[in-house]
Amino acid sequence: MRSAVLRAAGLPRPYADSRPLSIEELSAPAPRAGEVGVRIVRASLCHSDLSVVNGSRPRPLPMAIGHEAAGIVDVVGDGVEGVSPGDHVVLVFVPSCGDCRACSAGRPALCYRAAEANASGGLLHGDAVLRDGANSRVNHHLGVSGFADYAVVAAESLVVIDKDVPFDIAAMFGCAALTGMGAVLNTGRMTPGQSLIVFGLGAVGLTAIMAAAQIDGTRVIAIDPNTDKHALALAVGASAVGTPEQAAALVAEHAGDGVDLAVEAVGSARVMEAALALVTRGGALVSVGLPHPEQQLDVQALQFAGMGKRLLGSYMGDAVPARDIPAYIELWRAGLLPMELLHSDTVTLDEVNEALDALEEGRVVRRIIALDGAAA
Structure with missing residues (x-):
C-alpha cells in the first residue's frame, strides 16, 4: 500500500520544498477481529491534517496522515457485522466504543476509548498495525490514515452509504459536514x-x-x-x-x-x-x-x-455519525446541502505537499486526493 507518512513535524514552508509528507510503501495489514480493510478511493485535506504537519496538534510520529476519506470495503475481520465487502463507506475519525461514559450518555464523539486510541496512534481494538519497509511501527492518524490507497480501521470507524453517492462528495461527510x-x-x-x-x-x-x-x-x-x-x-x-x-x-x-x-x-x-x-x-x-x-x-x-x-x-460537531451522515447525505441529495461547491479540485497522492501549501494559503476549501489514479 502507498501512504503519506509524516516523520517530522514543524518543517518550514513552503511544504512543496520541505516535503514533510513522504509517499512510502507500507505493508498492507490484514484486519484483526473487529476491524475492516478498506480500499480508499477519495480523501480530503483538512486543517486538522495541517495542524499535525505544522506541529500545533502534537501526535506520535511517524504517522500515516489523513482522517477524512471514503472508500470500498475490501475485507472484514472476525466478529464484524453490518459491513460487507463491496460496501461503500465514509470513514469517521472517532470510532465510538459504545460502552464508556461519553458513549453511554449519547455523546459518541467524546468516546473515552477512541480518544485514548487516537492519541496513541493505535486503533480502537488494538495497537498500530502499519509497518514501513524496515518493519518499524507507523502510527495511525485518528484511526483512519486516509491519505493512502488502503486502510485498516475499526468497524466502528465506518458508516455505510448508498453506492450512488460520488466519492468526491462522500469524503467530505466524515469531518467537514459532521463538524x-x-x-x-x-x-x-x-x-x-x-x-x-x-x-x-x-x-x-x-x-x-x-x-x-x-x-x-x-x-x-x-x-x-x-x-x-x-x-x-x-x-x-x-x-x-x-x-x-x-x-x-x-x-x-x-x-x-x-x-x-x-x-x-x-x-x-x-x-x-x-x-x-x-x-x-x-x-x-x-x-x-x-x-x-x-x-x-x-x-x-x-x-x-x-x-x-x-x-x-x-x-466533531457532537455528532452521532451513524445518524447524522445518512441524514446529511439526504439533505445533499435533495439539493439543500451544496457540498460540491466546497470541492476546489482533485489531485494525486504525490501532490499532497503542494496541497498543504494551497490549504495554508487559503487558495482552496477542500482539495480532494484521488487514491484510485483518477485525479482531474
Whole structure:
C-alpha cells in the first residue's frame, strides 16, 4: 500500500520544498477481529491534517496522515457485522466504543476509548498495525490514515452509504459536514429566527452556514479576511459577508445588540474572544477550531454569569455519525446541502505537499486526493 507518512513535524514552508509528507510503501495489514480493510478511493485535506504537519496538534510520529476519506470495503475481520465487502463507506475519525461514559450518555464523539486510541496512534481494538519497509511501527492518524490507497480501521470507524453517492462528495461527510453542521444543529441547537455569525470560511465554517440555512428565518453573517471566499459563503446561505474589521458593524446591522450564536472555525483564541463579544445576552459561542495548545483565552468573566453567555466546545460537531451522515447525505441529495461547491479540485497522492501549501494559503476549501489514479 502507498501512504503519506509524516516523520517530522514543524518543517518550514513552503511544504512543496520541505516535503514533510513522504509517499512510502507500507505493508498492507490484514484486519484483526473487529476491524475492516478498506480500499480508499477519495480523501480530503483538512486543517486538522495541517495542524499535525505544522506541529500545533502534537501526535506520535511517524504517522500515516489523513482522517477524512471514503472508500470500498475490501475485507472484514472476525466478529464484524453490518459491513460487507463491496460496501461503500465514509470513514469517521472517532470510532465510538459504545460502552464508556461519553458513549453511554449519547455523546459518541467524546468516546473515552477512541480518544485514548487516537492519541496513541493505535486503533480502537488494538495497537498500530502499519509497518514501513524496515518493519518499524507507523502510527495511525485518528484511526483512519486516509491519505493512502488502503486502510485498516475499526468497524466502528465506518458508516455505510448508498453506492450512488460520488466519492468526491462522500469524503467530505466524515469531518467537514459532521463538524460544521453539528456545531450549529447539535452543539448550538440553533432555532428558527435566530442569528449566527461564523468566523472562518473553510469547509467547516461553510457547512455551518449550510446548516443554519436549513432553519427558517435565520440570519447568517460570514467573516473571513480572505475576500475571495465571500461569494462562496453567500452561495451556501450567508445573509451578509465581511472581513473581521467589519464584523461588529455587520452584527449591529443584521442582529441588533448581538447574535444568538457564534461559530469560531479558525482555531484562534483571539478570534474566540472577538466572537464572544458579539454574542447577545443568553447567546452562545461554539468553539470548533483547534488553537495551538499554548494559546490562552482572555475574556471578561462577567459575561457568563452577568450576561448569561455560554462558551461551548464542539468536537466533531457532537455528532452521532451513524445518524447524522445518512441524514446529511439526504439533505445533499435533495439539493439543500451544496457540498460540491466546497470541492476546489482533485489531485494525486504525490501532490499532497503542494496541497498543504494551497490549504495554508487559503487558495482552496477542500482539495480532494484521488487514491484510485483518477485525479482531474
